[in-house]
Each structure stands twice: as C-alpha cells, then as structure tokens.
Amino acid sequence: MLSAQWPQQSLQQSILGGSSSVLGAPGHHSSVPTVLQGTLVCQAGCVLEELSRYVEERGFVMPLDLGAKGSCHIGGNVATNAGGLRFLRYGSLHGTVLGLEVVLADGTVLDCLTSLRKDNTGYDLKQLFIGSEGTLGVITAVSIQCPPKPRAVNVAFLGCPGFAEVLQTFSSGKELLGEILSAYEFMDAECMWLVTHHLRLASPVQESPFYVLVETSGSRAGHDSEKLSDFLEQALSSGLVTDGTVATDQTRLKALWALRERISEALSRDGYVYKYDLSLPTERLYDLVSDLRARLGSQAKHVVGYGHLGDGNLHLNVTSEAFSPSLLADLEPYVYEWTARQRGSVSAEHGLGFKKRGVLSYSKPPEALRLMQQLKALLDPKGILNPYKTLPAQA
Amino acid sequence: MLSAQWPQQSLQQSILGGSSSVLGAPGHHSSVPTVLQGTLVCQAGCVLEELSRYVEERGFVMPLDLGAKGSCHIGGNVATNAGGLRFLRYGSLHGTVLGLEVVLADGTVLDCLTSLRKDNTGYDLKQLFIGSEGTLGVITAVSIQCPPKPRAVNVAFLGCPGFAEVLQTFSSGKELLGEILSAYEFMDAECMWLVTHHLRLASPVQESPFYVLVETSGSRAGHDSEKLSDFLEQALSSGLVTDGTVATDQTRLKALWALRERISEALSRDGYVYKYDLSLPTERLYDLVSDLRARLGSQAKHVVGYGHLGDGNLHLNVTSEAFSPSLLADLEPYVYEWTARQRGSVSAEHGLGFKKRGVLSYSKPPEALRLMQQLKALLDPKGILNPYKTLPAQA
Known part of the structure; x- marks a missing residue:
C-alpha cells in the first residue's frame, strides 16, 4: 500500500517501452524479480528473455514469448499488449497480468502491484494501461502470472496442399491435441522461399503451398506423444498434410521454430x-x-x-x-x-x-474514439506522455 | 460498426445485472445467441445456465460457472467480474470476454462487440466495464470466448487431515494433473456438518478436518484417468489424503459438486x-x-x-x-x-x-480511489448509474 511521488521532471516526453530509464522507480518491490507460486514481480525494464530464463529455472514459464524476446522489456510488452507465440495457450496480457505500478502524468505513483488472482475491489485500473502504449501512464513494475513449465514440448512442422487444408488441420489439432495444443502457426511457400534463400535455412519437409508449425506443451511426455502421433496419422491419412517432421529435443525444436520466427528477418533482407x-x-x-x-x-x-x-x-x-x-x-x-x-x-x-x-x-467506431480521447485528456491533460502515439490528432 | 442512441429515459436509476430491462437494446447483433468457432455473441439478459446448455450442445463450454447459474445473467456476470468454479482453468473475464456493447450514461451506444481474439487498436475500452457493476455504463450485449467442451470430466472428493495437507495436495495436483486440473475447492469439517445436517446430503468419505474437491477436464478419458489415479495413489500413500472417492458419471459428479456448491444454502438455514x-x-x-x-x-x-x-x-x-x-x-x-x-x-x-x-x-491505495472517482465522473457526470454502488461516497 506504499505510494510515493515520482519527480515529474524525470519523465521523458517520448517513452520507450520499459527502457532502462524507467528502472529504479520507487515502491515496495525490490529490484530483483521474485517468483512465488507462479507469480512474477519485477521492474518494467527487465528483458523478456532474461525473465523467461529466470522463471524456467524455478519451474514456470512466462505466459508470453516473442521473436524479439532478447531485446524487448516486460514493461514494453505490457504497454503494447504484446501477443506473440504463446497467446493461443495462455491468452491475453489482460488476463495474465495481475498487477502494475504506474507513474501517472502528474507524477503520482499508482500502486496496483498486487499479486492476487482475484480482486474485485473497485475498477480494475491496471487494464487501462495494458496496451495504451505509455500514453496514459508509465509502467514501472509488473506482476504477472506464470504457468507451470510444461514437462514435454513437441513441435511438428507440416506441409499442406492448400489453405483449406491448413484450416482443417487446425480443427483436427484442436480436437485431438485438446489442452496441450500451445501454438498453431502458418506460413506460405513464399515465406519458405525467403528464409531458405536469404538466411540459408533448410526446409525440413517437401515443397508445399503452405506450411504449418504445431506445438504441444503438456505435463506428461508419453500422453503428449500419443496424442500427437494420433493427430499426425489422421492428418496424413486424410490428405490434409502431405509431409511432416516432429521434434522433441531442444536443438531440433529451435531449428523448426527458427523457420517461422526468422521470417521477419528474411523479409528485411x-x-x-x-x-x-x-x-x-x-x-x-x-x-x-x-x-x-x-x-x-x-x-x-x-x-x-x-x-x-x-x-x-x-x-x-x-x-x-x-x-x-x-x-x-x-x-x-x-x-x-x-x-x-x-x-x-x-x-x-x-x-x-x-x-x-x-x-x-x-476498427473502432467514433463513440469509442471519443471515449479514448476523453481518457487521454483525463489522465494526461497536458499531453506529455507519448503525445504522437496511438490516438489520431484531434480534429 | 453500427451505432445508435438509446433513449436516456429508459435507463433505470438502479441497474440490476443483465436484467430483462436491458434486453432488446439496439445494435447489429440478433436477439438469438450465436456461437461460431467458440465465440458466443449474446444479449446481456441471457441466463448463464441457458447459455451453458446452448454452447455445450455445440461442443463448447462457458468459461465461467457459478452456483447461481440458474438465475444469473451474463451481463451481470460481466458487470460484476464473476469468478466462480472454472476460474482456475479458464481465468478471468478480463481475458475471456472479447467484446461488449455498452450504453453510456448519456445514452450513447458504445459498440465494442467484436469477436476478435487480438485487437490492439487503441485502448481496450471494454475492460473499463468488466467489474464496474453498472456504475460506468450498462452492458447490453457480450461476446465471449468459449473453450472446447472437455471430453472427459472426473471429480475426486478427498478427506485431508489438516490444512497443510490441503495445500500439499494442491501442489501435488498441479504437478501430476497439469493442464487437466480444472478446479481445486476446499471446505472444512464445519461446512460438511452444515450440508449433511441442514440439507441431509451424505458425506461420501470418512470424517476429516478438511475436504477437497478436485476436478479434471481433458480431451482424452484414458490419459486423464491415468493422471488422476497416479495423483490419488501418491496422495494416499504419502498421507496427504486419508480417504477419497472418484466420480466420472454425471449423477455422481453432480452429487459431489453439490456438497461444495450448496454450502451457501446450508449456511442460510x-x-x-x-x-x-x-x-x-x-x-x-x-x-x-x-x-x-x-x-x-x-x-x-x-x-x-x-x-x-x-x-x-x-x-x-x-x-x-x-x-x-x-x-x-x-x-x-x-x-x-x-x-x-x-x-x-x-x-x-x-x-x-x-x-x-x-x-x-x-485493498486499494488513495491514488487508485481518486482515479476511480475521476473515471466515474468522466463517464457518469450526473451520477445516474448505480449511484450507491462500488465507490465510497465522496468526502
């Protein structure tokens, strides 16, 4: 329940997501992240990949993962409501973020950094700041729920003859893999051309119009591989999938994920x-x-x-x-x-x-835009927080 | 993207969660609920139990379940951010509600009733209304993500010698049941006395200081019962649990859940x-x-x-x-x-x-209370929406 004033002059006009300039904000939390029963409390400037390593050593995983994990900060992830590769399994940050500490435009420190799974005392203020890109306040610390680390992870990389088959394979995967389906990514043949041509990655399957990466994450390896092999058998025998490969060891897993994760890099070349x-x-x-x-x-x-x-x-x-x-x-x-x-x-x-x-x-009707502008005016009347971001210039 | 004005005189001064008076609001959605690929779109006045039945017939489940399901409305569930029995598995409504239609205090219809899993266009306005108990706007329609209906549901009802064992049994359950653990409820011996004495329910296990109800929901019956029996074997052999019973058929499942769900009724007697x-x-x-x-x-x-x-x-x-x-x-x-x-x-x-x-x-610091009051003043300047609820009277 501590609160404090943060000197307003230390706020930058343009705020970068969770950059180190927002480290060391006052509050009751320590500068070292803590993870207790799956709840991680940390400062906004922590790098996502370091947090992932930290919680994994303690038996948990971060509920989000992105290609940019090596450089992005958790504060920025929350401020931009990052989606990423684990969204299908663990859902939105609006559900997994338990608490935030935010510095408001007038320097007030808003301490909503609780670690409670359930809290219906008044409005859920932290939600305002998730995805508002630093335009309503600066996130300085985050409390986030980390699911238990899965004991078994499998990745299948498949070739599909058409987009209809990509969709049908997804339906079949939801049915047969159920609660262990943790990612269903797709890429077209041109993506594969880009990563094999520009990055010299090798395609693990025969040339196909579409490719699919299916990941499972579960608590029991034997059960998971049984579910996965039943799924693959059905997909192959019904012609939804024409070729495929499966990985369970870390090196091969990473190699398959790289085909999908490095598309953006290949595009830039x-x-x-x-x-x-x-x-x-x-x-x-x-x-x-x-x-x-x-x-x-x-x-x-x-x-x-x-x-x-x-x-x-x-x-x-x-x-x-x-x-x-x-x-x-x-x-x-x-x-x-x-x-x-x-x-x-x-x-x-x-x-x-x-x-x-x-x-x-x-994507939003005029009534929603008007309310967004009103919220911005309420929380940042002088317009000092990321003034050229998110909302259109007012008419 | 339709929008419309709703005549302000039809707003009641005191709004009951999703009561029939808010049915039939204008908008693009039909008065019949629709469920497509697990996304349910319905009016606020639909009764939770009827929605559950509706989506279960189509292969999905509602992400929330409560004892009051036979009478409560989905609009009220969202307005109060109801938790309930499936929270452990599917999480908060802040994560599962995809869109809302809300009538604001000035009669504006705010159409945020999309069914998108991901949408980062501006602030996530619907979050403001989830849990604000009708004090910021009246929810008239809801879009909510429904998970696939589990193919296998098991319930174990266990007796534990002490609260420390209740906690250790939970740790063991998280480890061995993993992704299929869907509820972990506890009750003490006095609760059992109340339901057996006032409601004449029979206890299915030997008298114990504490009782635990463990539910699993998964996609494959064989795998689930293997996980569950391993968990029970370990709990019994290590003395965490002294007696237990398992149910898989609907009648027995309901009878075990009744011991937990009807405590409130027994208390009132x-x-x-x-x-x-x-x-x-x-x-x-x-x-x-x-x-x-x-x-x-x-x-x-x-x-x-x-x-x-x-x-x-x-x-x-x-x-x-x-x-x-x-x-x-x-x-x-x-x-x-x-x-x-x-x-x-x-x-x-x-x-x-x-x-x-x-x-x-x-539970909330003064800075948070102040911001809540400011949000209330912004969205309901005349104080006509549930004026005596949620927020304390202003000093």
Missing part, C-alpha cells in the same frame, strides 16, 4: 517491407494475400502471409526493391478497408505507435 | 450469516478462520471456511442465531484489517455492491 498485422476471420484470412498478389502484380517482389492462425492473426508483408509511393497507394487504404469489411482489426498484436495512429477508425 | 469473500496468500488462508473461531468463541454458531483454494479465494462465513451488533463489531473491521495486512483483497470475486463500498480502501 528482401528489400523495402510494407508490414501489416491484422485480425481476420480465419476462414477468410488468406484471401487477402491472394487478392493483393493479383492486385499488385509485378509492382511487388513478394506478397507473403504468415502468422498466428490459432489467434486469427495474419502478418501480411509486401516487399519491393525500394519504397514506392504508388505501391503504397495501392496498399493503403485498400488493406485497411478490406479488413474493416470483415470487422477485423487493423492492428492485431502490435501497437499503433505513431505510424498507424491514423488508422484506428477502421 | 443455520441462522443469520455474516459473509466475507477474500483473496489471501494460500499458505495463510485458513489462519484467519482459526483465529476468528477463537476470537468469537460462543458468540458464533459456526465459523466456516471454504472456497476456491486454487485461486487463493476464501469464503469465510459466520453464523449466529440472529443479527448481533456486538458480533458484527468483533468481525469488522477486524476481518478487513487482517486481510489488508496480508495485502489481500476484501472483495475477491463478488462485487462491492452498496453494502461493501465503504471497505474499498482496505
């Missing part, structure tokens, strides 16, 4: 990259990629689709030799309009930042 | 009931019950402790022949102070309502 992070109904998710490929023709080097299919989250990327205003004009607002027609999200798991703050209205 | 709903560190959770039993002596008929041990949630209840101001004076603020010293919550899974709105400061 291909040229200028136009990036979109969209939520769409899964059954229509790949239509946008095919549609754009036809629309853009030879203007684009590559139009690729990959992402967290289990969460309905498509990463759509387009590369070209160099930045081209006419290509951009063919992409925007087309992509946003397409997504809005499906009632999707134009920013699924990434923040809007300053580049995308103008597109918010494609 | 015992006399006047003083009820507390607390979050506490699990290792100290029962100390408060023993402490109060000694403190109250013969003033109380019964001092009982039961609840969702897996969530750190204690239901502490005291009965007496009739309401007694001196007994109340011995209970309050003692119970709240005790809880505050443990940094617990004085209202874990129930709402504060109007009776408990004065106790908020035991």
